[in-house]
Amino acid sequence: MLGIDGEFCSRFGPVSIVIDIGFETLRKPAAWPSIVIRVAFPQRVKMSDVARTAGVSVATVSKVVNGRYGVAQATVERVQQVIHQLGYEASLGAQGLRSHRTNVLGILVAEFEPFSTELLKGASKEVAGTGYQLLAYSSGDGGGTSIGWERRSLARLSGTLIDGAVIVTPTVVETKQDFHVVAVDPHTGPSGLPTIDSDNFAGAVLATNYLLSLGHRRIGHLSGRPDLESARLREAGFRRAMADAGVPVDESLVRIGGFRVESAAGAAAELLALPDRPTAVFAGNDLSAISTMDVARSMGLAIPDDLSVIGFDNVPESASVSPPLTTIMQPLQQMGAEALRLLVDLIAGVERDTHIRLPTELVVRSSCGPARD
């Protein structure tokens, strides 16, 4: 790569030197003889660099990169050789901006927490072999403070960076023209939008019945984000199971936990500080269940002896807390995989069912015990 090009130390006219140590070109001040120095800047190599090196136009390089017809075989080979040698890779941004196609699918989340990362794992497995690549974008809106993060993320990425998106727990989404979106565990339950969720209602019934079967009657419920359909369904399942068992729900034992560790802690503390506190708590999800256990421990309550706790989701973390959390499993990785498959089919124009509901299951570990009377 290091070399000298052109005339050197000529006595017969303007000296013309090109020192080539890479790609970049430094031009001499106007007063100097015509000397050009190219320095090795390990900078981003762009299509024009390839074109220049291969001695063709950028248009030709573009055709080679995209496998278009109408380029001589010899040219194709030469260009590919240069691409390889220079390590050229097309800029996603520029490519998408121009062509509106990137072969990249987006997974839009508020935050990378156990729920969304499980979906990510499932989607990541499923995407192999589809020809797409995966781009996960976090709006950074962990606290759910700014509603509409999903709309903003979508607007920033759609059209120029991704060909379609899976949105995790969206609250509001409008469908755009020519852009496919799949919602996982959405705000409104099955709407017009293609949707993946699990049977939250049946799962909540399962959880509540399990506590009832252990003899619990004063059962508290820490409900999730009130704006999520899944949270509403879990609460509804809880109430249904209680009603079916003929056990009245004490409304003072039902609190909004909010699906996050921080928000759940406050509600749990209130619940457990009650004069006649519950003997068991059905938390809206694993994170709030874990939070409840922490709060209980800090109040000197033993689990499951003094308090039984059951969660929902079965995120990996639920197995590693102490005691291991009894919970309701949602097949999160499978949900991620199904969402991705659905999105790919939608883009391909495959006719298929656009609402998928997966079953939930009771996972018994050690955080629940028989009621003591």
Added chain:
Amino acid sequence: MLGIDGEFCSRFGPVSIVIDIGFETLRKPAAWPSIVIRVAFPQRVKMSDVARTAGVSVATVSKVVNGRYGVAQATVERVQQVIHQLGYEASLGAQGLRSHRTNVLGILVAEFEPFSTELLKGASKEVAGTGYQLLAYSSGDGGGTSIGWERRSLARLSGTLIDGAVIVTPTVVETKQDFHVVAVDPHTGPSGLPTIDSDNFAGAVLATNYLLSLGHRRIGHLSGRPDLESARLREAGFRRAMADAGVPVDESLVRIGGFRVESAAGAAAELLALPDRPTAVFAGNDLSAISTMDVARSMGLAIPDDLSVIGFDNVPESASVSPPLTTIMQPLQQMGAEALRLLVDLIAGVERDTHIRLPTELVVRSSCGPARD
């Protein structure tokens, strides 16, 4: 938004009608009188839409969007009003292409598996409040088939989409001009590149000593990806501990497991099919440990009675397998957080230590038992 603009049903000249039902504009064929129809396509709204609606130029809108000085307060307010009303959001691709600054940081991984998603969780927590957003990009190269995925991903995203990157287990990376990269668990160990890793050597010694303390002497090792420094250090730690204990390493018990479930299964099967099979296995990471347990079970071996297995990483999954896996903890989330912090500091030009090594710890669960003689 629905309305009619211009002349309508005029008897005195060419009819000029604009029916405005949104943003899009449908023009009449040339032969028609001058009629323009705008139809409500819920399409991507771009800066020019905002400019047109607000009655200013795109330059002005850009200034408002980016908070530049030199715009009248009244104009700012009007433009912001329109932005809000139309739900405008700047395209990441176009923005980055032009300005080379996006306020987005990238986390580049080969695949979303337990290791990288734990890092993601840590980084996600750390990014809050920095003003950056997070974009995780999977090259889709799970099998490690195509080396150089990190270079390709970097080339596609850097410069136009992300302001800096954390690369997870990279094998080769060149530093580019004006672009900051932090490597987690890299190929070559501390090199010129800013690096986060954990004390793999000490962790491996810990693991091996634990097995030795249980009375094991025939200890097998399933080493990880040979191209990763972490794998080499773990094997070195294993050998050091064995040597220090005066126990010779049986080379037939040391095999390449490769850090993935599939690749480890074969190596584990070979190891366990040996006439004089090991009584304990130190797997290169949790995934290969879990795989080893599966293989052992399928061969009728009970864990930990017939075979002790210890892993490395302490991914969440290790707690939920049966029996729960004894392993060496790397503080993965903390590593992700440190990597992100380091990257932010690097971009901000903060002078600081660019090599961070975090401690490892033994986590005793149930997959190891005393050696039976």
Added chain:
DNA sequence: TTGAAAGCGCTAACAG
């Protein structure tokens, strides 16, 4: 078979 030129949506001089 090739390349010149227009333009994707945006930003940054620079005039007015």
Added chain:
DNA sequence: CTGTTAGCGCTTTCAA
């Protein structure tokens, strides 16, 4: 204070 202009790196007619 505002708009005009010239690109960022790429794809895509279209003419040579």
